[in-house]
Amino acid sequence: MRILAWVAALICGLNLVIGKVFSWLAVGIVLVCFTVVVQRYLFATSHVWMQDLYVWMNGAMFTAVAGFALLRDDHVRVDIFYRPARMRSRAIADLLGVLLFLLPFCWVVYTYSIPFVVRAWGYGEASANVGGMPGLYILKAFIIAFAVLIALQGVAMAIRSILVLAGRPDLVPALMQYSTDQAPVGTHEEAA
Structure with missing residues (x-):
């Protein structure tokens, strides 16, 4: 059981690091989008690659x-x-x-x-827009990263469930503990 808990903690740690790193793309998205708007409406100029950039950053962030x-x-649930x-029903x-x-x-x-x-990747796909960014194939690889990272977190959730159902909620990694504030008033999670 401890090995399962260790695997779940490792998966959670991986997703935590990736999540914290890629969530910073939100700042970049805002800055690039703001720059595009200022260039367009104040200076009557526009760069297609910058429009691609904030759209691609958005896609990379949400998939990662x-x-x-x-x-x-x-x-959403x-x-x-x-x-x-x-806890047991959850x-x-x-x-x-x-x-x-x-x-x-x-x-x-x-x-x-x-x-x-x-x-x-085979033909080094770039933006379909003239003057757009090269490297669209890198962004498309994030689809695979999305599937792998969310599947790994699903495995960690399954491990959490197994630990709880086996009567070992104490081994559940701290990052994925079931919150006790959602339990019905007057009940004890352990009694479930």
């Missing part, structure tokens, strides 16, 4: 931080049943969700994106 968002539980549920829901939906989705994205990305 998807695993980090899953780690932080920031993805209907919490009608999940939020008030006990673990079952997470395990089923990961095995039935998340991992198959990641597999489909990965499988169908490989030929798309390989083709882009």
Whole structure:
């Protein structure tokens, strides 16, 4: 069980580092977009490569931080049943969700994106816009990174569920503890 907890902690650490690094692209996106607007409306000039740049930065950021968002539980979820549920019920829901939906989705994205990305790298695909940025193939590789990072975080979630269901919530990495503030009032998570 400790090895599983270590693997989950390693995955969470990876997504944490990647998430914190790539989230800084948001600042770059704002600065580049602001520069494009100022150039266009104050100086009546425009550079297509700068427009490509902030769109590509946005795509890179959102695909790279998807695993980090899953780690932080920031993805959209209907919490009608999940939020008030006990830790054990959440673990079952997470395990089923990961095995039935998340991992198959990641597999489909990965499988169908490989030929798309390989083709882009094969001919060094660049922007379709005249005067646009080169290196679109690099951005397309982020599709694979998205599938891998979110699948890895799904594996960490499955491990968390297994640890909880095995009666070892103490081994769950601190980064992915179930929050106790969402438990029904007057209940104890351990009693679930």
